[in-house]
Amino acid sequence: MTDSTPAPLVSIRGLSREFGSRSGLFSSPRVLRAVSDVSLDIPRGKVTGVVGESGCGKSTLARLALCLIDASEGSVRFEGVDLASLNGGQLRKLRRRMQMVFQDPYSAIDPRYTIREALLEPFRIQGVGLSAAEAGTKVEHLLDIVGLSVTIADNYPHQLSGGQKQRVGIARALALDPSFLVLDEPTASLDVSIQAQIIALLERLRRDLGLTYLFISHDLGLVRYFCDSIVVMYLGRIVEILPSAESRPRHPYTRALVESTFEPDPTLRRVVTKLSGEIPSAFNLPAGCAFAARCEHASDLCRTERPELSKDRHDHAIACHHPID
């Protein structure tokens, strides 16, 4: 990093998280490494995308980044402050600045709350006293910036459409003026038409409010469209970091993701190569590169020695013994 590079808003170093599991009543516990040794800088005002398939650790990473769950190893610094060094009260205070938008707008809002109550809940939790008039103004403002009419304030979540609910989820995340939002598959459960609306809204909010996003998705097409840089994860590890959406992927797994992402144009049909095999179980990771079993470029080296993530001079990072040119 040169001196001219501004300090990142969030800096993640060597982050790992293990989960224990018992496979049966009498068998010994097994350990699942959901996230292994992830290091990542999230620059201010940018959208950093994390893409990967189920079990790649992207949602665990999202929760670790906000200290919603504890790391087994490694650190997360927000504006230089190590989250692990904070006590409960200090962490809660910092949480105003970093918020999360969840995939499922149906379960993210308490069904017994009106939209007004849901939007005021963050203030209550944070102990921010609001007069009735202030509360009214806040609710009106929050609904307005996410493109909802104030007339829905006294409705219950079940009276709203999926898109409206996700807008409420975003409004709630914005209630305490955060600077950093983690967006965990915010459009995955929505129709494509509504998905595009929500992405347009998130883009406008980022511009208007100067927000920084960590955008988690399984959809490489969407990530390429929406993000400034793209982190590709496979079975808990970063396998490639594309410094820009235009960067040409070099890791065979990222290439496979590209090939699997269809385009809305029948003249650009994909030749789907047969990725042999399934994604291995995270309980039982192979010794070398986790992708080796499915990779057509894999050599003996790949099956015995895990490739380290290394950066080229264009800030393009790859963890592969045989990257594609």
Add this chain to the structure above:
Amino acid sequence: MPLLAVRDLAVSISRLRPLDGISFDLDKGEILGVVGESGSGKSLTAMAIMGLLPLIGGRVTGGTLHFDGIDLAGLGENEYRRLRGRRIALITQNPMTSLDPILRVGEQIDQVSRMHLGFSDSQAKKHSIELMQQLRVPEAATVHGQYPHQLSGGMKQRIVIAMALAADPELIIADEPTTALDVTIQAQIIQIMVDLVRDRGLALILITHDMSVVAQACDRVVVLYAGRVAESNRVGPIFASPRHPYTRDLIGCISRPGQVRGSLKGIRGNVPGVLDYPPGCRFNPRCDLAQMVCAEKPPEMEVDGASMVACHFSEGAR
């Protein structure tokens, strides 16, 4: 004669008419995409063809459905049972709901060919393992003896496809078959289905909300909106020059490589529920080309060769 001919199909559930004026043809060896947002009537169309409407208290109240010359709307449940699973098969979105959790997956495939083709136990097992191999299930003989919970989502969906194929049907209806799967697995399942249609001369109806899946796999497309056909055409022209604003907007919801951030447009508003179908063109409240006439008069279906469109301004959407 097309394998499946649907003409002016209307479906009613009690006094409501969620589906109206649906027409399309499907030939052998062809993949027809049925697209639209949730609530546009895609799954109802599938249920009408499968004769499953009584399950939800619905029935066909208009139009005709002909499969290989057989009038489906006139069939009794017993006659339908001989078609369903045998000549017409359904693949649903969630493989977990199609599989019995307490039966070995191989047994579930075997049952289909034993029941419909009269195979013996050993014939059925051999047939199932061959099918699983064709669907690229690794170690098919081992997987044959496993239970659904032992398999990944992509593998379970292959088992469901094998069940659909086991009686050697002529028509397969796949209702969002890959929506619940990871992208690399989705791509492989779509490829497998395309290969099956090409190799076996099957006819496939692929129901999806995703225009990029249509572009990848389908020969023809029917775009449904709020229970009616908005537009239908061959896949080339429908993407190159959509004639209905809804088709154009659906295509515009998917980003293309290199697309400038901020240029992706959604479609404002939502699909109306059956109680709230607006008068005139049902898309008019969400359409940026709508004029007075659109809110007053439903557009007629214009038919021009393979192209069908219902829009007062079908030239304007280009």
